Amino acid sequence: MTRHRLATAAVCVALFAVPLAVHDEYYLHLCIVAGIFAIAVLGLDLIVGYVGQLSLAHAAFFAMGAYTSALLFVNFKWSMWLGLPAAAILTGVIAFVLGSVILRTRGHRFIIITVVFAELMKLVATNWVDVTRGFMGLPGLEIPKLYVPGLGAIDIASKAHFYYVVLVVALLAFLLCRLIVRSSIGRKFVLIRENEALAESLGISALRYSMIAFAFGAVLAGAAGSLYAHYVGFVSPDLFNFSYVTIMLIMVILGGKGTLVGPALGAVIFTFLPELLREASHWRMIIFATILIVATLFMPRGIIFPLVEHLLPQRWRTRHASTP
Amino acid sequence: MSPSIAILCQHLLNGVLIGCAYALIAMGLTMIFGVMNIANFAHGEFYMLGGFLAYYLVSLMGLNYFVALPVAVILVVVLAIILQHAIFRRLRDAPMMTTTLVTIGLSIFLEHVALLMWGPQPQSIPTPFPTKPLSFFGVYTTPLYLFCMAVTGALIVVSHILVRRTRMGKAMRATFQNKEASALVGIRIDRIYMYAFAFGAALAAAAGAVLGGFIPVEPTTGSIVTLKAFVVVILGGMGSFVGAIVGGLLLGMAEALGAGYMPTGWKDAIGFFAVILVLLFRPEGLFKRA
Amino acid sequence: MQALKLILAAVVFIALAPFAVAQETVRIGVVQPMTGPVAYDGNIYVNTVKMVVDDLNAKGGVLGKKIELVIEDGACNPAQSVNAGEKLVVRDKVVALLGAFCSTSTAAMMEVAKKHKVPLITGISTAAQLTEQGNPYFFRAVATTPMLGNAFGAVLPGAVKAKRFAFLVLNDDWGRSMVASYPKSIERAGGQIVATEFFQQSDLQFLSQITKVKASNPDAIVLAANTQQAVALSKQIRELGITVPLIGEGSWTSDSYLKLAGPASDGVYGLVEYVYTIHNPINDAFVKEFQAKLKENPTKFAGAAHNAINIVVDAIRRAGAADPEKIRAALEKTDYNGLVGNIKFDAKHQAYGQTVYLAHVKNGVPEVIETATIAKP
Numbered sequence: 001m002t003r004h005r006l007a008t009a010a011v012c013v014a015l016f017a018v019p020l021a022v023h024d025e026y027y028l029h030l031c032i033v034a035g036i037f038a039i040a041v042l043g044l045d046l047i048v049g050y051v052g053q054l055s056l057a058h059a060a061f062f063a064m065g066a067y068t069s070a071l072l073f074v075n076f077k078w079s080m081w082l083g084l085p086a087a088a089i090l091t092g093v094i095a096f097v098l099g100s101v102i103l104r105t106r107g108h109r110f111i112i113i114t115v116v117f118a119e120l121m122k123l124v125a126t127n128w129v130d131v132t133r134g135f136m137g138l139p140g141l142e143i144p145k146l147y148v149p150g151l152g153a154i155d156i157a158s159k160a161h162f163y164y165v166v167l168v169v170a171l172l173a174f175l176l177c178r179l180i181v182r183s184s185i186g187r188k189f190v191l192i193r194e195n196e197a198l199a200e201s202l203g204i205s206a207l208r209y210s211m212i213a214f215a216f217g218a219v220l221a222g223a224a225g226s227l228y229a230h231y232v233g234f235v236s237p238d239l240f241n242f243s244y245v246t247i248m249l250i251m252v253i254l255g256g257k258g259t260l261v262g263p264a265l266g267a268v269i270f271t272f273l274p275e276l277l278r279e280a281s282h283w284r285m286i287i288f289a290t291i292l293i294v295a296t297l298f299m300p301r302g303i304i305f306p307l308v309e310h311l312l313p314q315r316w317r318t319r320h321a322s323t324p
Numbered sequence: 325m326s327p328s329i330a331i332l333c334q335h336l337l338n339g340v341l342i343g344c345a346y347a348l349i350a351m352g353l354t355m356i357f358g359v360m361n362i363a364n365f366a367h368g369e370f371y372m373l374g375g376f377l378a379y380y381l382v383s384l385m386g387l388n389y390f391v392a393l394p395v396a397v398i399l400v401v402v403l404a405i406i407l408q409h410a411i412f413r414r415l416r417d418a419p420m421m422t423t424t425l426v427t428i429g430l431s432i433f434l435e436h437v438a439l440l441m442w443g444p445q446p447q448s449i450p451t452p453f454p455t456k457p458l459s460f461f462g463v464y465t466t467p468l469y470l471f472c473m474a475v476t477g478a479l480i481v482v483s484h485i486l487v488r489r490t491r492m493g494k495a496m497r498a499t500f501q502n503k504e505a506s507a508l509v510g511i512r513i514d515r516i517y518m519y520a521f522a523f524g525a526a527l528a529a530a531a532g533a534v535l536g537g538f539i540p541v542e543p544t545t546g547s548i549v550t551l552k553a554f555v556v557v558i559l560g561g562m563g564s565f566v567g568a569i570v571g572g573l574l575l576g577m578a579e580a581l582g583a584g585y586m587p588t589g590w591k592d593a594i595g596f597f598a599v600i601l602v603l604l605f606r607p608e609g610l611f612k613r614a
Numbered sequence: 615m616q617a618l619k620l621i622l623a624a625v626v627f628i629a630l631a632p633f634a635v636a637q638e639t640v641r642i643g644v645v646q647p648m649t650g651p652v653a654y655d656g657n658i659y660v661n662t663v664k665m666v667v668d669d670l671n672a673k674g675g676v677l678g679k680k681i682e683l684v685i686e687d688g689a690c691n692p693a694q695s696v697n698a699g700e701k702l703v704v705r706d707k708v709v710a711l712l713g714a715f716c717s718t719s720t721a722a723m724m725e726v727a728k729k730h731k732v733p734l735i736t737g738i739s740t741a742a743q744l745t746e747q748g749n750p751y752f753f754r755a756v757a758t759t760p761m762l763g764n765a766f767g768a769v770l771p772g773a774v775k776a777k778r779f780a781f782l783v784l785n786d787d788w789g790r791s792m793v794a795s796y797p798k799s800i801e802r803a804g805g806q807i808v809a810t811e812f813f814q815q816s817d818l819q820f821l822s823q824i825t826k827v828k829a830s831n832p833d834a835i836v837l838a839a840n841t842q843q844a845v846a847l848s849k850q851i852r853e854l855g856i857t858v859p860l861i862g863e864g865s866w867t868s869d870s871y872l873k874l875a876g877p878a879s880d881g882v883y884g885l886v887e888y889v890y891t892i893h894n895p896i897n898d899a900f901v902k903e904f905q906a907k908l909k910e911n912p913t914k915f916a917g918a919a920h921n922a923i924n925i926v927v928d929a930i931r932r933a934g935a936a937d938p939e940k941i942r943a944a945l946e947k948t949d950y951n952g953l954v955g956n957i958k959f960d961a962k963h964q965a966y967g968q969t970v971y972l973a974h975v976k977n978g979v980p981e982v983i984e985t986a987t988i989a990k991p
Contacts, residue, residue, distance in 0.1 A: 025704045029697075054421050105607055107420060108363045108562060112554045113603060119551060120596045126814075127590060127785070134786060137692065139721050139747065233725040236692050236718045242547060246428055253425055275697075286440070289433035296425045297414060331829040334854070338821035444653030446842040448849075448874065455877060457855045464855035538853070539818040540846055540874075548816050583822030591822065592814065 015167055019160035028159040030271055032231060035166035036224050038267035039173045041251045042260060043220030046213040048249070049258030050181055052193030053106070053210065057098075057114035059245035060121045061218040063235075065091045065225025067125060070138040070235045079144035084169075084226040091222025096215035103210040115242075122240035137236030141229050166227060170264075173220050177260050180216065189213055247274075254295050256302025265304060330462030335584040336577060341469055343576020344476035345531050349549060350556035350568035351483055352527035358500045358563030359520035360412065361420070365427040367528055368550030369434035373400050374529025375541030376438055379447045389452050393533045397526050404525035408518050416517070431546060438543040446540035449533070468537050475534050480569055483527065487565055496520055500563060528553075555595040559602055561609025570610060639682035640675070640936045642667075642926060643702035645695050645713030645723060648687040652840060654870065655915045656715055659738070660685055661908055662919035663712065669903075676930050688714040692722035699726035699734075708732065709936045710926045712919075717741030717787055727751040733942040735926055737918030741787040745962040753945050753963040755921050756887055757970055757988045759788060759838075759863065760795035765970055765986035766885055767799025773972060773984060774859045774883060776833035778808045782823060782847070783838040785812035792838045792863060808832050813843070820847055824854050834859050841865040841874070848878035859883060867973050867980035868913035884973040888917025888954055889980050892971065897953045917953050925950050925957065955987070966990045 022028055044058045068090050069083035078086065102113050125132050132138070143162060145153040156162050180186050191199045192206045199206055229235050247270060255266020273291075277284040299306060349371060356364045377399050381392035407430070415423050453467040487493035498506040499516045507513050528549075532541060556575050560567025575595050583591040602609060644663055647656035664683060671680045684706045688695030695714040702708045703726065711727060711734040714720045720739040727734035728751050735753040736744075742758050757765070771777060779800055783789030789812060797807045809830035811823040824847075827835060837860060839847055844866055851860065860882050865871050867884035875882075890901050890911040900920060904912040912920075926941070928950055933940035950957045955969040966988045973980035 026701055029700055029704075048421070054424060102603065105603065108357065108361075109558065109603075109607065111363060111420075111424060112558050113599065115551065115554065116558070116596050116599045120593060123590065123593050123596070129790065134790070137718055137721060139725060232693065232696055232722070233729075234692060234696070234722045236722070238692050238718065241691075246432070249425060249428070253421060257421075283440075285432055285436040289429045289436065292429035293411065293426055293433065296422055296429065297411065300418070300422050327829070331825060334825045334828075335822065338825060342819065342821070439649060444649060445870065446845070448845070455849075455853065457853050459855055464853070466853045469853070538846075538849060540842060542842065544816075545818065548818070580822050580825075584826055587812075 012171075015171075016164075019163050025159050028163055030275055032159065032163050032166050033228075034268045034271035035163070035170045036228050036231070037248065037251060037271055038264045039166075039170050039227070040221045040224035041248050041255070041263040041267050042170075042173050042177050043217035043224075044248055044252050045257055045260055045263040046177060046180070046189070046217045047210070048252050049260075049263070050186065050189040050193065051210050051213045053103075054111050054249075055114045055214065055217075056111055056245050056249070057095075057117050058217065058221050058248055059242075060118035060240060061091050061095060061221035062225040062228070062244065062248075063125070063239035064094065064121065065222030066229035066235045066239055067132065067138070067225075068222065069226035070141055070229045071131070073141055073230075074138050080142075080226065080230045081144060083230070084223055087226040088219045088223040091225070092215045092219035095218030096211055099211040099214040100207070103207055103214060118240060118242075118245065122237055125237040125240060132237075134237070137234055137238075139234045141233045141235070143230050162231060169223065169227065173223070174260065174264065177220075181260065185209065185212065250292055254292070254299065254302050256304030259302070259304050262302045262304035265307075266302070269303070327462065331584070333461075333463045335580045337463055337465060339577030339580030340573065341465075341473055341576070342580065343573035344473055344480065345535050345572075346552060346556050346576050347569045347572025348476045348479055348531045349528050349553045350560065350572045351480065351565060352524035353553045354557050354560070354563055354565060354568045355487075355496070355520050355527075356524040357557065359496055360517050362412065362415075362423045362427060363420075363554075364524070365424065365550055366431040366434060366546070367524070367553055368546035368548065369431050369438075370400055370404065370525040370528035370546075371532035371549045372438060372541055372543065372546040373403070373434065374532030375449070375536035375545070376442050376447070376532075377529075378533035378536055379449045379541065380442070382449050383447070389449070392449075393530075396533045397529045400529035401522045401526050404522045405518060408521045412517065412521065413514060416513070431550065435543045435546055438546075442543070444542060446542035446545075447536075448538065448540040449536040451537040453537075466538075472534050472537070476531065479527065479530055483523075484565065484569070486523075492519060552595065555599055557609075558599050559595075559609060561611040564609065564611040567609055567611035639680045640677060640930060641682045641684055641706060641708040642923070643699070643706060643708035643711045643713075644683055644685045645688040645698045645702065645711065645719075646685070647690040647715050647719075648685075649689050652690050652715060654841065655865065655913070656690070658908075658913055659715065659915045659919040662904070662912065662916040663923045665903065665907055666920055666923050670927060676927050677934070677936060679936070681927065684708055688719050688723075690714070690716035690719050692719050695719035696722045696726055699723045700730075703730040703732050709930070709938050710735070710941055712736070712922050712926065715739065717744060720744060724749050724752045731942075732938045733926075733929075733945055735922050735945070737922035738915060740791075742791050743787070745964045748962075750963075751942060753925075753959060753965075755925055755957060755965045756918055757965065757968065759791045761966075761988050761991065762863065762885055762887075762970055763792065763795035763799055765988060766972055766984070767796045768803040769972065769984055769986070770800055770834070770836075770861060771803045771805040774834050774861060776859065777804065778806050778831065778833045780809035780811070780827045780830055780832035780835045781807065781837075782809075782811050782813070782820075782827055782835055784843070785814050788863075789838045792836070796836060813839075817843070818846060820850055821854065824851050824856065828854060828856055832858060834861055837862045837864070837866075839864045839866075841868060841871050844871050845874040845878075848875045848882065852878045861885065865913065865915075867975065868915075869910045870913075872975065872978050872980075879975055880977070882975045884971075884975070884980055886914050886971050886973055886980075887968070888912075888914040889971055889973045889982060891973065891980055891982055892954065892969075894953075894955075896951075900953060921950075921952050921954070921957065924952055960990055962991075964991055 040062050047055050065087040068087035072078035072083045126134050143157040146156050147153050188204050188209050196206050251266035251270045252263040256262020353367045374396050377396035378392050381387040451468050457464045457466050495511045556571040560571025579594050582594040646659050647653050667681045675681050686698035688698050714723045715738050717739040720736050728749050733751050737755045740758045745754050781793050783792050809827050813820050863885045866882050867889045872879050929941050929944040933944035948959050956967045957965045958967050969985050971982045972984035974983045
């Protein structure tokens with residue numbers, strides 16, 4: 001028990017120490033992006049890993065969060081501190097409503113409908129030019145100052161400082177997700193995934209709990225989107241591209257779905273990996289796709305399980321024996 | 325014929341042309357889904373490869389157009405068989421997430437291989453048909469368009485017959501309906517999977533080769549085609565051959581008419597709205613699994 | 615084997631990277647789409663920049679140092695262009711940026727330029743809003759669509775002998791700005807707009823839109839499209855029995871368009887900022903060199919690249935130092951004579967003073983039939 005706490009503490013210290021050790025702005029940039037994606041994929045893990053439905057709408061929620069925050073900033077001058085919760089809540093509400101309709105389907109049909117929803121959102125972002133400026137996007141988004149009583153206004157726009165903001169949000173997201181999956185709600189998620197018929201017979205509505213997972217996942221995606229928008233300074237319909245949802249799924253499934261830690265780790269790995277492959281330019285995506293296929297074939301439970309099995313001694317393993 | 329009737333007929337004809345292509349591609353997708361239970365996100369890439377290979381054979385190898393088309397399809401079939409043997413055979417009983425992720429990876433892989441081999445520039449296949457348009461009562465078409473419609477139409481009919489009447493087709497449909505029972509009566513499931521995958525790929529590749537004459541192909545074409553195919557399959561009913569045919573034609577015509585009489589920026593949304601409607605009122609699609 | 619070579623190259627590159635930082639060269643960053651839908655044109659841009667820089671380096675470079683180009687793929691994707699821009703500025707320490715081709719990617723990169731205080735110049739992105747944002751680090755060395763519209767709109771009805779004009783344009787900022795600006799000058803010259811239709815970037819067949827345009831009975835169709843879609847549009851328009859002249863902004867005079875569109879390209883009018891048939895000493899030399907080294911005729915993207923890199927190098931020379939702030943100040947005072955005449959920047963860093971062209975394709979050659987000079991906006 002204590003060793004586990006120690007390991008967790010060590011990891012947290014390490015995470016907080018990153019900007020002290022890493023001074024290269026480019027690597028800090030990657031850390032920030034990895035952190036933002038970690039927040040999004042933690043949400044995705046709830047629906048994909050715990051409830052067991054493959055949703056390709058998650059990147060659309062990410063993009064919607066980004067656009068919401070951007071529009072609030074551009075039109076009403078809402079800073080990120082207001083925009084982030086607003087984006088997260090709005091995205092969650094939309095997901096809840098959408099889920100009430102589409103979560104009645106399962107399997108392949110569900111997957112494809114989430115794809116269709118994402119494409120539809122892209123069309124809206126592209127064509128509703130009066131509001132979203134279509135392809136031109138919304139530029140000029142800023143990172144606000146942090147007002148701390150006693151310390152005054154802290155500028156968090158520097159990469160090192162913004163990293164901490166992202167880290168704090170990510171840790172909060174992680175704790176929140178952990179709370180959910182360890183509660184009775186989380187157990188119901190897993191029951192629905194493993195045996196939906198049994199769950200229904202026990203009076204547990206698959207629809208209702210799937211909606212909760214879906215909506216909460218979207219809340220996190222929306223929050224991540226808001227962070228991304230303010231960090232990059234710009235949103236455009238490109239955010240709805242299929243490539244974003246692909247990378248998120250890779251992070252979740254190859255990281256190790258249903259573990260929370262796995263997808264977070266996946267976010268880090270799969271943010272750094274394409275950038276490291278940047279040198280190989282033309283071959284980059286081919287190598288990436290090959291890694292994806294090979295990893296899916298031979299490591300279907302994700303990286304986290306082999307990693308856990310190799311690194312942790314026997315007596316710790318029982319803690320992580322959650323089903324794939 | 326009054327001009328507005330002529331325009332309406334033009335829209336309908338355009339719709340049939342595109343609809344036949346949608347139908348053909350969707351038939352392949354629904355077959356792969358129905359038999360192998362795989363949502364093939366790489367399906368559009370078979371279309372794209374069919375188009376590029378045909379272009380390569382005609383332009384750069386100087387092969388006769390009417391020979392190049394079937395050869396291109398055969399090449400894609402060979403690729404499909406290799407993929408089935410190397411990858412999908414292992415995934416026979418794999419969970420849906422695994423197979424979906426693999427087909428997504430395959431889609432990225434094939435797109436970038438095509439990019440590497442043929443570059444990003446879009447190519448259209450040089451055809452031997454004269455380009456002067458033909459007109460009937462104010463409705464225009466070209467020999468190439470007619471050829472496209474004829475070939476896709478014929479392939480649709482032939483596929484339908486193959487699936488309904490031949491032994492292989494019956495075996496496929498049996499596997500569709502009940503895998504374990506089919507295996508018990510001696511149907512070689514691996515064989516069936518191979519045929520289904522190859523056949524599905526062949527239909528998509530044929531569409532790409534034939535349409536490549538007037539719609540240029542480029543490496544990113546695959547993802548757009550995949551999305552359209554999925555929309556049709558949802559509309560028609562996943563696993564239903566007839567659904568794919570009817571759904572494809574309906575979508576083609578709905579898009580042509582919709583674009584014809586509504587702001588054209590939203591043309592693609594028609595298919596999406598149709599999917600939502602279907603989902604709300606008839607989730608299994610227009611037709612049940614064949 | 616290819617993979618092995620690449621791995622070796624990567625290892626060597628990474629090992630040598632620290633040494634490359636020592637500034638014995640003047641580093642200029644280029645972000646262009648080398649993959650993706652417009653990669654063909656992006657690669658032409660990059661090859662042209664390389665060609666010009668090789669020539670300049672052969673003559674001694676600038677400020678006594680060689681010019682070093684660092685090229686990254688932006689893929690016309692804003693996020694990727696931003697990443698590329700960040701890398702160039704932060705890691706490679708470039709003193710100026712060229713990019714990013716598509717207006718949305720350029721808009722995204724403008725934020726990077728502003729944040730890191732490095733000048734960014736585009737020779738291609740024509741979305742009007744880019745110069746309206748008051749970003750002091752961004753310069754546009756090309757006329758925008760509204761400027762072209764003002765220059766040529768009034769000329770069109772006479773030049774193509776048409777009264778009823780239909781618009782068939784890309785559904786993005788470019789197409790929409792065309793639809794917002796050209797009609798005024800066309801109508802002033804007695805023309806009439808009878809239809810306006812849009813298509814998406816990803817569209818491959820346009821039968822519905824073309825049929826709709828046909829129903830409006832135009833005398834001429836004005837289009838905004840780049841090579842891929844221009845080819846398909848030209849063919850499909852002719853295949854649906856429309857014989858009226860086509861007037862296009864975009865890649866309607868490039869070799870690749872002319873080759874791929876074949877007979878459908880005959881008689882097309884191009885509204886261009888550059889075409890290889892322009893006759894002046896600078897362009898004649900450029901075209902000759904381009905044909906010899908790159909084996910085709912330069913397109914407007916090549917012309918844009920030539921302008922952009924030369925303007926930047928000229929600014930570096932006048933700044934007297936490889937310092938981004940000084941280069942920025944020098945850029946503001948640009949008075950450059952190049953392929954298309956004289957270019958100066960106004961207060962919003964928009965180029966003016968250059969010549970623009972109306973070309974008419976006859977037998978596969980886009981001959982210039984009208985010119986106009988871009989007035990100071």
